Amino acid sequence: MKTALIIGSGIAGIASALRLRKKGYEVTVFEANDYVGGKLTTIEKEGYRWDAGPSLFTMPHLVDELFELYDIDPKTYFNYKRKDVLCNYFWEDTTTFSAVANQAEFVKQASETFETPTRAIEKYLDASKEKYDLTASIFLEKSLHKFSTYFSVETLTSLVQSYKLDTNTTLDSTNKKAFKNKHLVQLFNRYATYNGSSPYKTPGIMSMIPHLEMYYGTFFPEGGMISITESLYKLALDQGIIFRLSEGVQEIKRAGNKATQIITSQGTYDGDIIVSNMDIFSTYQHLLKEEKKPVKVLKQERSSSALIFYWGVNKEFPELDLHNIFFSDNYEEEFKQIFEEKSLSDDPTVYINITSKEEAADAPAGCENWFVMINAPGNFNQDWEALKTKARAAIIKKLNNMLKVDLESLITVEEVLDPITIERKTSSHRGSLYGAASNSKFAAFLRHPNFSSTMKNLYFCGGSVHPGGGIPLCLQSAKIVNDLIPDV
Structure with a gap:
């Protein structure tokens, strides 16, 4: 039987594995971390649980499709409900707006x-x-x-x-x-x-x-966003897909004009098809060192990153919902700071995701689990400790003013995720969340294709290649790769 080797177990990697398994390939997924999911993971501490990465779930039919490939009712693995409210918005002048679906x-x-x-x-x-x-x-x-x-x-x-x-x-x-x-x-x-x-x-x-x-619409998956990863991982295991965790890939090898082999921290594996779900920049820098690099593509401006505070908050806020935005007074200056000055605004726009609004078990009784995120520049070796201190103070000042609260006294638990850690854990160049930025009208055409133009049998999926980042587009990239690969 023909074999397919998948590098990385982000959602696009798992989706590619499921689609290729359905085509008849023996599929093995290699993951450097000791967990699957890439950015789509979770954090638990002192009775609180947070989704660590993506917090917005749209187009759930793209997840359902993967179960339906195997004639399985998705609800036997995975359930979600549609939200009536898309997002609550807040401005400094006391304007508020609840955007309904x-x-x-x-x-x-x-x-x-x-x-x-x-x-x-x-x-x-x-x-x-x-x-x-x-x-x-x-x-x-x-x-x-x-x-x-x-x-x-x-x-x-x-x-x-x-x-x-x-x-x-x-x-x-x-x-x-x-x-x-x-x-x-x-x-x-x-x-x-x-x-x-x-x-x-x-x-x-x-x-x-x-x-x-x-x-x-927007949706909330039962069990939080991590349930997307967990359900697809379970489906993959049930279909005989092999996952080799804590086994990072070190090199992709070719024979003639074909990709034929990968070398990992533990051995060498032959494959008829190789799919990289690793960030495209890191794929070329680390796995294809001897290959000619698509310089123009790799030089594209990276997307923004994020600075996230995971707070256990000892209070409930009825005016907040699952998704909440507290806007900066000077939005244009905020983006100038991020993309031009590679820094953070003194008045950042703050996004708060609170899954305990939907899943009570995500926080102790009377408390809430706040995922507090601001957009941030990529990692350009800034003084992130100083930037985190500055950002934390600015966020608390803003929320104190807009919610009329002493937030510092309510924070009982804290974890922090910065662009350095995002880059280290996910191999995303500079900690970018979506690969290349779309800051020009040609950006969509400049994204790296889902296949190698110099090596047969080598394909690419995930947020750093076409069509882009975010859960729906990552799942679409897996579909595109699947359409490019012949059946067994």
């Missing part, structure tokens, strides 16, 4: 809160949907690096209507053209952070993301 109700409430005509909001969301419909089959579901992608009705339709995509203007400009209210502009500018980019640089086509969130 129902689009008609969202339009009505946003119109009232932000004093904006309902038609303006409806028109924006209609354009968001149209951008998605015009581009999804090309950018998200197929390889941009195969000629066949460009010879289809969908592609021709998109090209003819490309003027609707706002690729020649920034997301911020697109939003300011649509709305006069600065808070509503900021709310929609935030979607640039879904792929680690700046709304003042990323193209207006990114305004398609609100449609994804409203049309598909």
